[in-house]
Amino acid sequence: MKQLVKKMVPGIVAAFLLLSVTACAGTENKKNNPQPTSEGKENVVPEAPVDISVTTITYGNSPSSDLEGFQKVNEKLNVKLNINYIPVNNMTEKMNALLASKELTDVIFIDSFSETPSYATALEQGAFWDLTPYIEDYPNLAAYPESIWENAKYNGKIVSLPRVRPLDGHVAMIIRQDWLEKLELKAPETLEELRNVMDAFTKQDPDGNQRDDTYGAVFMGSPSPNLPMYIFGVDNGWHMDASGNVTPEWMMPEFREGLKFFADAFAAGTITPDFPVLKTQQVKEMLVQGKAGIGFTNVIDAYSYTLDLQKSIPDGKLQAYQIPMASDGKRHYNQASGFYGQLLINKKVSEEKLKKILEVFDYTATKEGYNLISYGIEGVDYTVSADGNMEQTEDGKKKGYPDTSQWLSGYYNPYQRAETPGIPQDIKQYNYKLIDEITPQSKPDPAFGTAASAAFRENGSEWNKKRFDLTTNIVIGKNSLEDWDKFVQQMKDDPDFQKHIEETNENVKQKNG
DSSP: OHHHHHHHHHHHHHHHHHHHHHHHHHHHHHHHSOOBOTTSOBOOOOOOOEEEEEEEEESSOOOOTTSHHHHHHHHHHTEEEEEEEEEGGGHHHHHHHHHHHTOOOSEEEESOTTTOHHHHHHHHTTOBOOOTTTGGGSHHHHTSOHHHHHHHOBTTBOOSEEEEOOSSSSOEEEEEHHHHHHTTOOOOOBHHHHHHHHHHHHHSOTTOSSSSOOBSBOOBOSSSOBOOGGGGTOOSSEEEOTTSOEEEGGGSHHHHHHHHHHHHHHHTTOBOTTGGGOOHHHHHHHHHTTSBSEEEEOTTHHHHHHHHHHHHOTTOOEEEEOOOBOTTSOOOEEOOOSEEEEEEEBTTSOHHHHHHHHHHHHHTTSHHHHHHHHTOSBTTTEEEOTTSOEEEOHHHHHHTTTGGGGGOOOOOOTTGGGOOTTOOHHHHHHHHHHHHHHGGGEEOOTTTTOOOOHHHHHHHHHHHHHHHHHHHHHHTTSSOHHHHHHHHHHHHHOHHHHHHHHHHHHHHHHHTO
16 A cells, blocks of 8 residues: 555645646736636726826916826826825925924925025935936936026036026017107117107107107116116126126126116116116006007017007007117027926935826826816816907816926926917917027026025125115116225125135036036
């Protein structure tokens, strides 16, 4: 009997092993080739959606994350978006409190590192992902203009997703076109022609009412003078020399040239006399009420202001033009930063989840993905006219669109400041062309995004007040250009101010890696 068992055991073991291998193979085969159920469907267990939480700013509504536009994105990318909105008035305080509590969401909005330096410290301590190696794998994000990525860098690295805005279109000269035509003038191409048009608009009764009640141009003076010094060739924020060193743009001789131009114009009565106290809204009012003929503002304002102007002056029209050429024969524009706010990704999320988060932002950087979040469902929450203009429906507005977009890095539209719902196609195309002409001539601020120097944090308010007050007083004739020269020399001799310049140079070099 024992001999029989000995003979049988090897066979039983072999059969068992064969059965086990077959069973395992069958199980593996079922994993790779799911078997149809009795209803003919594959029996596949879907992956659970990836939860993605975002904290961002809001200027009004705090829309629900359950809106249909969000659900479409959730389904497409297999995620579950959860957006936490913080009112703008409480933003800095709340963000600092969240950082202190260490209860940060996956993605966090900050205004800037200079506005919330605690986040810069946390970044340096490894609290957020360095995105530099990843962006190139996300084509829609990588397609943002290079200068935007440069402006958003910290210590030479991409550490955030910038909430993109146009680089250009915020600077243009808008003029009463009907006044030009009545006086048989053309839009000024040079500084001398600008002076002449301002003079004609002031003294030749362009509105035909036989009263001396019009001015050549209007500028904002409060809370600080906002004069378009860039038209004289003054650099954007800081002037960078050939060796890469920066100095404040107001120390340039071109700034002094601008002061003289505006002081002469004010003395000639071609600038509105209440310049020192005018605010942004009042600049618009002077243009739409027919009191001033030239302003320097956004390209789209020419069309928007015209709509208001024509309520009282049906034949009135404002037209956007390029700014005049400076004395060197070139036009000089200040380029915008190209973004407002930055989105940091919490280092506590895994690399796998980081990639999923970037996938979401890459999709919402397309027009399709951006529209789903920002405007909702076409035909329900917004409509698109035959010429491509979008209009939010009342239904869509009630749901909270387009406030829903505040967490997005966004779809980059270089013509955002050239268009608005309802704009006629010919005006839109004209504005597009104007921005195309402006773009190659605009210059970035080389120090944008750098932290304020310790010397500036201590003395900056006092320095700025002195400079702003002196600028205004020179324009209105209370101080002279010699006073300006003395002020510039004083700042050159001030050891604290020189320390500010030195530290800013160090920060610029550090930012550029």
